[in-house]
Amino acid sequence: MPITKTTERVNINKRRIINGEDADVIQLYPMKHAFAWTAYNVGNSNHWLPTEITMQNDIEQWKSRDVLSEDERKALKTVLGFFTTADSIAANNVVMAMYRHVTSPECRMYILRQAYEEAIHTHSYQYIVESLGLDEGELFNMYREVDAIYNKDAFILSFNEGIFNPNFKTGTIEADQKFLENVIVFSIIMEGIFFYSSFAVMFGFQRQNKMVGSAEQIQYIMRDESQHLNFGINLVNTIKEEQPELWTADFQDRMIRLIRQGTELEYTFAREVFPTGIFGMNADNFKQYIEYIADRRLARIGLPEQYHSTNPFPWMSEAIDLNKEKNFFETRVTEYSVGGTLEW
Ligand code: FE
Numbered sequence: 439m440p441i442t443k444t445t446e447r448v449n450i451n452k453r454r455i456i457n458g459e460d461a462d463v464i465q466l467y468p469m470k471h472a473f474a475w476t477a478y479n480v481g482n483s484n485h486w487l488p489t490e491i492t493m494q495n496d497i498e499q500w501k502s503r504d505v506l507s508e509d510e511r512k513a514l515k516t517v518l519g520f521f522t523t524a525d526s527i528a529a530n531n532v533v534m535a536m537y538r539h540v541t542s543p544e545c546r547m548y549i550l551r552q553a554y555e556e557a558i559h560t561h562s563y564q565y566i567v568e569s570l571g572l573d574e575g576e577l578f579n580m581y582r583e584v585d586a587i588y589n590k591d592a593f594i595l596s597f598n599e600g601i602f603n604p605n606f607k608t609g610t611i612e613a614d615q616k617f618l619e620n621v622i623v624f625s626i627i628m629e630g631i632f633f634y635s636s637f638a639v640m641f642g643f644q645r646q647n648k649m650v651g652s653a654e655q656i657q658y659i660m661r662d663e664s665q666h667l668n669f670g671i672n673l674v675n676t677i678k679e680e681q682p683e684l685w686t687a688d689f690q691d692r693m694i695r696l697i698r699q700g701t702e703l704e705y706t707f708a709r710e711v712f713p714t715g716i717f718g719m720n721a722d723n724f725k726q727y728i729e730y731i732a733d734r735r736l737a738r739i740g741l742p743e744q745y746h747s748t749n750p751f752p753w754m755s756e757a758i759d760l761n762k763e764k765n766f767f768e769t770r771v772t773e774y775s776v777g778g779t780l781e782w
Pocket of ligand 1: 528556629662663666
């Protein structure tokens, strides 16, 4: 976009998540969407890299024939099979749908941080796959081969259609609802629901003192993902305030249906992947857990809870789910709040 030479200053009141009138997306100040700046700073203070976590124990346990059962091996490979491509799918959407259409520079700052975190997550899966000597071709292609993964990803990727079209523009009710739907599908369903059976399995390993290096990486990923989810929820709620005309009864019904569909895809995934259950978690527990977190996500964007399920995995919520992650991560040895110091 060409610039106009002018002494007229940016009017903060015209700043919008999307459709900022005469939006200057280059000037960070004055900021309006303070949640984005907070999220950006939290992201920086949570910074981590997979290669700082030792995989020595995991490698020994994976090589040994006595530590992991066949079911556990299959479970680990399948959740990795989901993870290996999931963050690339998220990254594509963040860059090619969100960044392009968001007109708030402070939100764009966080989106840049988020995009980097998605890259770190993909790096983490690559590091685990490589350390354990797994077949990269098999793991990274699982999203096209394994029904339970394929079905989730095909559902999510269908929401890239239209919005990835270079001619797509916000500014009509229809287009803006499509954008808002995209944020809800990617933040709430992909980042807020589709990772959670796999997270639960990884923490199941950790609770048995198995594959702790891999599980520790997944903890950091989950901490990042809960920030991505929070940011997405803030985007949705702010767009609702700025453009209330988008939040029609029909639109709300459609979002509830999509979230219900996502919930079903997720517990179907868990049931197909762990037919006999794993670490004391059975198919019914997974279903109940996914319903429980879906209700929490619905409530946070002002939609009615659908399932009223209680949490069958209280250790997930105590340890890592959303608000309590801060205490949980105090156990961490490495401190990143001083990150960025250079030594020559
Ligand atoms: Fe993410």
